Amino acid sequence: MKNNTFSLLAIAVSAAFSSAACADINNIVISDSIEDPSHNKAIAISAIKSVSVTPCRDAAGISHKRIGEIQGSSYRSPLIADGKYISDAEYLVTGVVSAVTTELEKGFYLFDDDGITTTSNGIFVETDKPLDTTLIGQEICVRGFIAEDYGMTKVVATDGLWEVVNANAGKPAAIDLVKIPEDGNSFQATLERHEGMLVRLPADIVPEQKDDQTMRISRTFSFDYSGYRNNLVLAFERPNFQPNQHYVAGSKEAKQQAEDNNDRRLYVETDSKAANGVIPYYPDFGIDPQNNPLRINDAIVGLEGVLSYSYNNFRLITQNTITAENIIKHQPRQPIPTVNDKTEHHSFDIRVATLNVLNYFNSPFGGDANPQQSNRGADSQAEFERQQAKIVAAIHGLDADILGLMEIENNGYGSAGAISSLVNNVNLKYNREDSGDHAKDDHIDNRYAFIGIDANGDTVIDKLDTFGGDAITSGMLYRPARVSLEKVKQVLMPSQQAPVVADKNGDAVVDTKGKVRENGKNYQRDMLAASFIINNTGKRLTIGVNHLKSKGSTCWEDWQGWETWENFDPATGKVKDPDFQGSCENFRVAAADEIGKQMEKLGGDRVIVGDLNSYAHEDALLVLTDNPTAKTLKAARDTFIGEQPQFGAEGGVISRSYGYINAVEMMSKGKPYAGYSYSYNDEIGALDHILVSPSLKDRVLDATDWHINAAESTLFDYNQEHKGDNVDLLYSADAYRSSDHDPAILALAYRYNQVGEVPLQMLLDGSRLSVPYTLPATAQAGDIATIAISPTPENIAQITLPKVELQQSGAQTIMFDVNGLKAGKYTFTLSLTGSTTSKAVADNATQQLEVNVKHRDGVKADDDITPQNNNAGGTLGILGLLSLLGLSLFRRKH
Structure with a gap:
């Protein structure tokens, strides 16, 4: 070394x-x-x-x-x-x-x-x-x-x-950077053999191998705070994964991953500091940055520079310029996520997603006041408008039916609250009201409602209600045309009330300004749990939205043993992190255990979503999923759920896992660079997760991360500083770099008219009801499908009961548009008749459905809501759509 x-x-x-x-x-x-x-x-x-x-x-x-x-x-x-x-x-x-x-x-x-x-x-x-x-x-x-x-x-x-x-x-002439047998498995040896030389990055660094042996971008071009200059980082063959993304934290495999990352790393530098908003060696970026981005996992070939070494890393000091032809796109931009949500005719999909909106604050720009008097978001009206446009584009592109949000301003549920502002702007994307294809992405049926909580108990949900005590909070959006809200619960997460970290004299350890380094008081954001009924089924789906304690600030456990650390200055030093979990992993374990317990009480099909601030095989995830190596999982000391102690002064050992399945990880097998949502330094991994209960495993059609943020340079974000003269050229009102976290999305399959935990539920669009009829393979073109309703509605004379002539033979699903029916409980009898249809076929096709016909959720967004108590111990509230027109049933257009 x-x-x-x-x-x-x-x-x-x-x-x-x-x-x-x-x-x-x-x-x-x-x-x-x-x-x-x-x-x-x-x-x-x-x-x-x-x-x-x-x-x-x-x-x-x-x-x-x-x-x-x-x-x-x-x-x-x-x-x-x-x-x-x-x-x-x-x-x-x-x-x-x-x-x-x-x-x-x-x-x-x-x-x-x-x-x-x-x-x-x-x-x-x-x-x-x-x-x-x-x-x-x-x-x-x-x-x-x-x-x-x-x-x-x-x-x-x-x-x-x-x-x-x-x-x-x-x-x-520049020499191609190539490995030779004498280098063994060490890429550092390859770099050392070229130290001080003018080298070129070739298309194949290992000539005798046929697979791709290039240098990949592992951290995009951005500001490097350690060197206080703009640069990017490459890695040999692949981006560097955070050690705990694929391996249990602290395991020898995770430690080997860290060593491997160090071995493969190569910084790309310029001799003179790069001006803000400029990549000096890539002029195509400056001409048209939107079409010439440098993204994580892109390969760079043909770049020349001299190899230097400083601060523990080799550095390529560039000596030529390259064009877009020198960039190999392994994961190009995707305008919408690639999700395999195709179903058979008798089924439809429901999409669940998670999105960290990176401090979406509207209070300084006409929104309701933040109770904490805080603004972590945009610095100006212009920045806010740019930020909002990007987040709206991301939500629109996700096309989720249920969406968990993190880092949205916690300034209430009034018409000028951040979540209301965001929903209203998203819903402007959906403005077509005709009765054609309701699956098209601009139809009003795709509009969202959001969930509110009566936090102050005054029986009104308004701007005075906040979710938790932080300046930011978690929220949830959903489409009433697709799902109906049944109940909502605010699940309290642990707080830590441990002793202050003190020196041998009993004095609090302070920094150079006299501020206490660790006071023992730490907090988590509460979970927002909501149960939905999937429309046109009787199935319940419960979603828990979470945002766990960050890795950046310490907890009490992180300081233990500091007195014995060699050369450690308690006033300025960083605490140790031997297993690469960052700070507060024990505190996150305590939260994960509480999430598991409370979601288990809610029962049924469950999905945990959110920014869990834990990579896929870190301790908190092992609690929620499984713990195959039987690792000892320790919860933090002195944690409380409200006023109730959770584990006590010694903390706790978590002896069970809750068995959730990491959906993105499951569906990413065989796709080595698919599963990540965050980039820190030059390592990528997933902090944002969708975890499904085992009961949902067979419903999973697909799950993926949409790489619109983590793979992108910060030059594309909404901020206007540090971009020089290119601030407008670098901005586009699209989803790219709308946040620092990638969203994740899950597609679940449901059958029309499937019975479940509640009666089959269908929703009225005004006075119109669409009723699905799933026909067998023996159905013939020309057959007639009919619907009958009992008990006979009082206004039967005003009700239109359609007859549908089949246009094709074989298994299929048709829709009856019933007009004039009122909400209530009915039995629908669906039948098939025709000259070519035998009695046996007709009998096989006949279906009787016990249906609860309801109106959609939702009211105008500027109304105050009177909530209802629910059986889950929380409160129910809905703040709604700008318009409630549109059918309650549709299949997503493919």
Whole structure:
């Protein structure tokens, strides 16, 4: 491994030499000069055609080494003694300049091909003298010490000087970055063999293998806070997955994944800091960014740069430009998610989705006040309008029938609340009212209602009701044309009331500003649980929307043992994270256990959705799904559900899992890069989940993440800062980078007229009712389908009972449009007759349905709602659609 314990920054190498052994800078013949902003003259040495700088010819007795001899075949130069980071002797080295860097690092790169493939033929020369690119292509000689500077092998030029040997040698051609057998399984070994060289990223890094061996984008072009500059990160063969996405947290497999990620990583840098909103080496992006995005899992070929090493990572400092032809799209943008929701004629699909809307706040822009006096979202009206347009586009594209929302402002359920504002703007997408194809995405039947809670108990749901005590909350939208709300429950999640983390004197540990690092008081957001009846069935479906504690801020457990951590400064240091779960995993375990218990009480078919802030095989997910390795799962100490203690001062060991099935993971098998919803640094994984109860497994048609956010650069978001002159060019009112989390979506199959936990339910559209009739394979074209109703409605004379002539033979489903029927409980008798239909066929086709005919949910969005108590211990409230027109039954158009 690279040695990271020593820097040459404080070494004044030139002080080690006598003036007799060095060129006298005052004797240089100056052929050009430059002026800095303070008008001081500076010598432009690299532009000199004939000078008296001769550090090599004046270096009698100093050994000359080729670059390969200096680099050697390992991670350290063989010319540096063990335990040291700079050579004991000076050396001479000659090569042709392949690149000059003046900002990211100060110096130039030499190339000398010795024909040996196991050692690098390039090396970086550090100098403090003025440089420009005219030095490229000149053969020069340098005298200096060899150093390992935080793992980067370099030559530190004595007095910063060099000697031109051949001013017209010509720029070296870039060498393809390829693996050889001697590299073994280590990509770092491949990079080390090319350290200091000008390389090109080829289309196939392992020539003897036929599969794709490219460098993939693992973190899109964005601001790197560790380096405080814009860059992107590549990984060999595939994006880097977060270690706990595929493996149990803390397992040897997860640790191996982390090591593998480190091995495959390559930063792509520019010497000068990239201007805001610009990718310097990809001009096509600046011309048309919307059609030339760089996304996670894209491969880049043909990009050239010199290989440097700093801060524990290899870095490709780019030296050419590329076009869209150099980008291989492995996961191109999808305007809508690819969901296999096709069903047989007798069935239809219901879509359930989860979407983190990344702090959608409308209170500063005409919305109701935030009770916490907080705004975590847009900074201006212009930004808010851009944010809203993107979120609306994402919701419209998802086409979900039930949608869980996270990070929406918690400013009540009034007409000026954030959730009402969002629903109203989404519903503007659906404005067609004709009686044609109701499955088309612009029909009013696709409009949404949202769920409200009477939080203050005043029997009215309005702007004074909030869900939980945070500035943000979770919410739920649904389509009354597809499902009917039965009951709602606010499920309290644990809070932690542990002791403050203190030092040996009993004083609270504080940061440099005197703020307590961990006070032991931590909170989760409550779960919103709602039970629906699937229209045209008697089946109940319960959805729980969650947003668990984040990984970023600590909990009490994260600080345990800090007194023994080597070199740990409690005022500024980061707590340890040996299993890559981030902070508060024990607190999330406590929440997961409570979710499992409360959803179990609700019973039936259940789906848990939301931003669980846990990757697929972290402890909280093991509680909710299964725990195949029997890992000990520990819940946090001093947690409470309301005022009721959950586990006590010792915490708790969770001995059971609740058996939910990770639907996206199940449907992503064989699709290695499909299941992720979040990108952090250069690792991807799923924080947003759809977990289905085992009773739903056979109903799952498909489940997937829609990669509109995590794979995209932050340059495409609604924010207007840090984008330079391209702020408008980078923005589009589409779904891409509408949030930082990808939405996930699930398609479930239901049969028409399927009985279930409640009577079969059909919904009136005004006075019109659509009744499905599923016919057997023996049905013939020309047969007549009829419907009869009992008991006979009082207004039977005003009711239209249609007869439908079959237009085709075989199994099929037709719809009766019954007009004039009032809400109530009826028996429908559906029959088939015709000249070609035998009595046996007719008898087989006859169906009797016990049906509860109801009106759709929903009222105008600006009305206050009087809720009803429900049996689940919560309150029921519906805030509704702008319009309630449209049929209650349709199949999604494919």
